[in-house]
Amino acid sequence: MSSVAAAPSARSGVPSFLTWRALTILVTASAVLGPLSLIFYQSFLTAPFFDPTKTVGIGAYQFIFADSDFWHALKNSVLIAAGMTVIAVPLGSLLAFVMERTDLPGKRWFEPLILVPSFVSPMVLSFGFVVAAGPVGFYTVWSQDLFGIAPWGINSLLAMTVIAGLTHVPNVYVYASAALKSLGSDVEEAARSAGASPFRVAISVSLPLIMPSMLFAAVLVFFLGFELFGLPLVLGDPEGILVLSTYLYKLTNKLGTPSYHLMAAVAICIVAITFPLVLLQRKLLQGARKYATIKGKAGRMKELPLGKWTWLALALLVFYLFVTVIVPVSGITLRAFVTNWGFGVNLFDAFTLDSFRAVFEETTHKRAIINTILIGTVGGALTVACYTAIGFATHRRDDGWSRFVDYLVLVPRAVPGLLAGLAFLWVFLFFPPLTPLRTTIFSMWIAYTVVWLAYGMRLISSSLMQVSPELEEAARSVGAGRGTISRQITLPLIRPGLIGSWLLVFMIFEREYSTGVYLLAPGTEVIGAQLVSLWQGGAIDIVAALSLINIVLVGIGLAIALRLGVKLRD
Amino acid sequence: MAAELTVENLHLTYGDNPILKGVSMQLNQGEVVSLLGPSGSGKTTLLRAVAGLEVPHKGTIKIGDKVIFDGASGLDVPAEARNLGLVFQSYALWPHKTVADNVAFGLKLRKIPAAEIATRVKKALEELSLGHLMQRYPHQLSGGQQQRVAIARALVYNPPVILMDEPLSNLDAKLREEARAWLRELIVEMQLSALVVTHDQSESLAMSDRILLLNNGVIEQQGTPQEMYNVPQTLFTADFMGSNNRLVGKIAQLQDGKALLEGEGWKLWGRARPSAKSGAQGTGMIRLERVKVAQGPGENRVQPELTTSMFLGDKWEHIFHLGETLLRAHSATPLERGKHWVELPREDLWVF
Numbered sequence: 042m043s044s045v046a047a048a049p050s051a052r053s054g055v056p057s058f059l060t061w062r063a064l065t066i067l068v069t070a071s072a073v074l075g076p077l078s079l080i081f082y083q084s085f086l087t088a089p090f091f092d093p094t095k096t097v098g099i100g101a102y103q104f105i106f107a108d109s110d111f112w113h114a115l116k117n118s119v120l121i122a123a124g125m126t127v128i129a130v131p132l133g134s135l136l137a138f139v140m141e142r143t144d145l146p147g148k149r150w151f152e153p154l155i156l157v158p159s160f161v162s163p164m165v166l167s168f169g170f171v172v173a174a175g176p177v178g179f180y181t182v183w184s185q186d187l188f189g190i191a192p193w194g195i196n197s198l199l200a201m202t203v204i205a206g207l208t209h210v211p212n213v214y215v216y217a218s219a220a221l222k223s224l225g226s227d228v229e230e231a232a233r234s235a236g237a238s239p240f241r242v243a244i245s246v247s248l249p250l251i252m253p254s255m256l257f258a259a260v261l262v263f264f265l266g267f268e269l270f271g272l273p274l275v276l277g278d279p280e281g282i283l284v285l286s287t288y289l290y291k292l293t294n295k296l297g298t299p300s301y302h303l304m305a306a307v308a309i310c311i312v313a314i315t316f317p318l319v320l321l322q323r324k325l326l327q328g329a330r331k332y333a334t335i336k337g338k339a340g341r342m343k344e345l346p347l348g349k350w351t352w353l354a355l356a357l358l359v360f361y362l363f364v365t366v367i368v369p370v371s372g373i374t375l376r377a378f379v380t381n382w383g384f385g386v387n388l389f390d391a392f393t394l395d396s397f398r399a400v401f402e403e404t405t406h407k408r409a410i411i412n413t414i415l416i417g418t419v420g421g422a423l424t425v426a427c428y429t430a431i432g433f434a435t436h437r438r439d440d441g442w443s444r445f446v447d448y449l450v451l452v453p454r455a456v457p458g459l460l461a462g463l464a465f466l467w468v469f470l471f472f473p474p475l476t477p478l479r480t481t482i483f484s485m486w487i488a489y490t491v492v493w494l495a496y497g498m499r500l501i502s503s504s505l506m507q508v509s510p511e512l513e514e515a516a517r518s519v520g521a522g523r524g525t526i527s528r529q530i531t532l533p534l535i536r537p538g539l540i541g542s543w544l545l546v547f548m549i550f551e552r553e554y555s556t557g558v559y560l561l562a563p564g565t566e567v568i569g570a571q572l573v574s575l576w577q578g579g580a581i582d583i584v585a586a587l588s589l590i591n592i593v594l595v596g597i598g599l600a601i602a603l604r605l606g607v608k609l610r611d
Numbered sequence: 612m613a614a615e616l617t618v619e620n621l622h623l624t625y626g627d628n629p630i631l632k633g634v635s636m637q638l639n640q641g642e643v644v645s646l647l648g649p650s651g652s653g654k655t656t657l658l659r660a661v662a663g664l665e666v667p668h669k670g671t672i673k674i675g676d677k678v679i680f681d682g683a684s685g686l687d688v689p690a691e692a693r694n695l696g697l698v699f700q701s702y703a704l705w706p707h708k709t710v711a712d713n714v715a716f717g718l719k720l721r722k723i724p725a726a727e728i729a730t731r732v733k734k735a736l737e738e739l740s741l742g743h744l745m746q747r748y749p750h751q752l753s754g755g756q757q758q759r760v761a762i763a764r765a766l767v768y769n770p771p772v773i774l775m776d777e778p779l780s781n782l783d784a785k786l787r788e789e790a791r792a793w794l795r796e797l798i799v800e801m802q803l804s805a806l807v808v809t810h811d812q813s814e815s816l817a818m819s820d821r822i823l824l825l826n827n828g829v830i831e832q833q834g835t836p837q838e839m840y841n842v843p844q845t846l847f848t849a850d851f852m853g854s855n856n857r858l859v860g861k862i863a864q865l866q867d868g869k870a871l872l873e874g875e876g877w878k879l880w881g882r883a884r885p886s887a888k889s890g891a892q893g894t895g896m897i898r899l900e901r902v903k904v905a906q907g908p909g910e911n912r913v914q915p916e917l918t919t920s921m922f923l924g925d926k927w928e929h930i931f932h933l934g935e936t937l938l939r940a941h942s943a944t945p946l947e948r949g950k951h952w953v954e955l956p957r958e959d960l961w962v963f
Binding site: 509511512514515516517518519520521522525529530533534 | 662663664689690691692693694695696697699701703704705706707716717720721764765768774
């Protein structure tokens with residue numbers, strides 16, 4: 042050890058970490074708050090913002106509050122949100138218990154299936170229910186052939202609530218199973234040796250112990266109830282059952298003119314309901330984490346033998362999967378390949394590829410498929426890069442800016458995709474410099490990126506949290522500045538996590554539909570938004586074919602994710 | 612000898628919880644100083660404050676003549692510019708870099724030419740007998756090898772002071788004793804100035820030139836290992852530095868630095884420590900190895916009852932009952948159960 046080396050000095054010329062950090066936070070803040078403030082501003086105008094006759098006033102609110110349809114929609118939204126919570130929370134928790142704590146055979150194969158409804162577009166699933174179990178759906182027709190009756194309907198408020206509840210079971214499942222994982226199995230074994238059946242153990246011991254997580258999941262599902270759009274559009278709209286989001290969507294047609302001020306007022310009403318729920322969730326999550334660390338005696342984990350209850354648990358699981366996955370997906374698949382069905386029709390004779398031919402003959406559909414793939418792959422990678430940049434801006438920095446970003450990323454959660462898309466449409470119209478981007482896929486991408494900010498940041502920060510602080514401190518002590526540490530130590534270490542995040546973002550971008558509804562234009566077509574538009578136009582064959590293509594795209598992502606061992610949940 | 616590291620009146624608080632309450636210390640050139648103390652005493656926090664990873668709110672820290680932290684003027688040189696070597700308890704080797712890259716990183720940051728980096732990394736690793744492992748990744752190394760890589764990484768850019776946080780605690784017991792000897796030899800040979808955090812008193816005795824015993828955020832006592840072990844100034848130091856017998860009684864007499872401690876059925880003379888007061892409650896402390904089993908009555912001898920003996924391999928340990936008090940002592944040979952004479956030499960019994 043001869044010559045003494047001096048401590049490295051900061052390089053001049055390269056923008057410092059702090060400049061870069063400030064810039065990241067600034068860009069994030071404008072991307073999140075800009076569109077939202079535009080909605081807010083628009084809601085207090087008496088006409089669209091581009092209308093020269095507009096004045097400031099509360100006329101828009103007066104109009105919608107006087108509209109009986111608004112109150113009808115609000116009531117339905119509350120009923121569905123409450124109903125689906127009541128269905129999803131017990132079912133999701135019970136499934137989590139069975140999957141996490143018992144020796145049910147084949148668990149490894151069931152888990153991705155349970156999560157399927159959270160990866161398939163609700164628009165696609167709803168469409169699947171219509172073609173499978175609607176008045177002339179496959180299963181309805183078969184049931185009538187076999188038993189003479191088909192004792193269900195899918196177009197009532199009750200049916201919508203049940204379907205919404207079942208398709209939101211995964212949301213409860215992920216939180217309940219994460220909490221159950223951190224629970225020591227000794228408490229269950231104690232109950233078991235005291236004479237409790239597995240079902241009894243779940244009801245009296247395990248599930249009460251994860252109450253905080255279940256409460257969190259309940260608030261989450263209730264909140265998602267206000268975001269529902271595809272399901273009420275496909276199932277409720279034909280019967281005139283409106284919810285807040287479909288009411289907003291239908292407003293455009295109501296007056297014949299662009300009624301942006303009314304839409305903005307409804308949007309603000311929705312955010313006024315969802316934002317407090319998001320804050321409540323955040324509070325509950327902190328509480329749940331605290332609880333988990335107190336109760337968590339992870340380490341020794343023994344599966345509870347189900348014994349004769351195995352069949353009941355399997356039956357519950359298979360029934361759930363049949364109704365929420367098999368029925369809609371098989372419905373769509375059949376519908377995409379057959380011309381007609383019903384009594385006496387052999388499905389093999391009715392086989393056709395016409396729907397797909399129709400899809401590939403139309404430029405817009407082809408473009409929709411290409412755009413959807415691009416936005417998931419290239420766009421998804423860029424999105425993960427953006428989220429990572431934001432993650433680094435707050436990583437291991439506990440100051441006012443980090444707390445600001447913490448809340449900032451929560452904001453888009455409270456804004457349903459439909460509203461966010463609308464807000465971005467207005468941003469592109471409102472700011473002339475951005476207008477040329479309006480008809481490019483970039484407009485979709487930025488909206489998607491902002492809408493999924495909270496979800497993405499959770500993925501990134503869970504990767505970042507896994508990097509031991511000592512690895513970064515070690516780099517500091519040998520002389521590395523924050524920028525160098527981020528690039529040379531932290532980033533390489535979280536690379537596997539980022540690849541996993543990219544796959545998950547790919548899947549949600551393939552699935553996304555509501556954000557694109559208002560941004561849909563020649564050049565920006567994506568399958569999700571295209572489906573909404575085609576469904577409105579009644580092009581059922583094309584909808585079926587595109588839906589199937591959409592499922593296949595998500596399926597490819599899911600297959601790669603499973604192959605790489607990406608955790609589908611945190 | 613020039614002071615390489617000077618800490619003056621350092622205060623540090625987490626929230627409302629004071630961790631360091633005015634710590635001052637010096638580390639001289641070529642010296643090994645241990646920060647010793649129970650968990651929560653603030654020893655790791657002090658080390659991290661010196662490294663720049665914790666921010667004190669009062670006091671100063673100097674490296675040589677250069678002030679790197681000054682609470683009064685708000686000066687706080689960031690960790691990366693302090694040019695110190697830091698060895699983590701967990702070693703904190705970067706798992707995505709090879710051994711050579713781990714060691715080279717600090718040199719790259721110092722803009723040293725690639726050829727020189729290669730020779731210095733090779734030399735540093737060879738000095739630590741790691742030359743053949745340069746292209747391995749950390750997970751392919753044993754615990755002892757990882758520890759040496761961590762040390763090489765901290766030494767390669769010749770920092771004036773090397774800081775080590777519990778460098779041996781991640782090794783298993785047998786390896787730890789070998790590594791202790793190896794590390795002490797390395798530090799002496801390379802004339803390093805090292806500040807070492809440890810919670811293990813035998814480790815600190817063996818490795819350091821000076822020990823700083825921390826208790827509750829303040830320095831309880833500091834001195835050479837011999838002073839710390841043989842001349843403890845406080846009960847806490849006496850208790851922490853070795854295995855002890857503790858006798859509680861009343862101080863009946865105090866004269867010429869000697870104290871007479873009286874308990875139920877026994878009277879013993881010992882060396883009075885500063886806190887001893889005549890007529891007050893007193894605590895007698897004597898190292899286990901200083902208690903002698905005697906053949907008959909005599910000065911400073913008591914006659915307790917032997918109840919249990921344990922074979923430790925190289926010696927026996929005996930447990931005696933003196934009324935309510937337990938006395939533990941060693942002997943080379945086994946003893947019969949029953950009453951024995953035991954001597955607690957007056958120069959080895961401290962009275963606090």
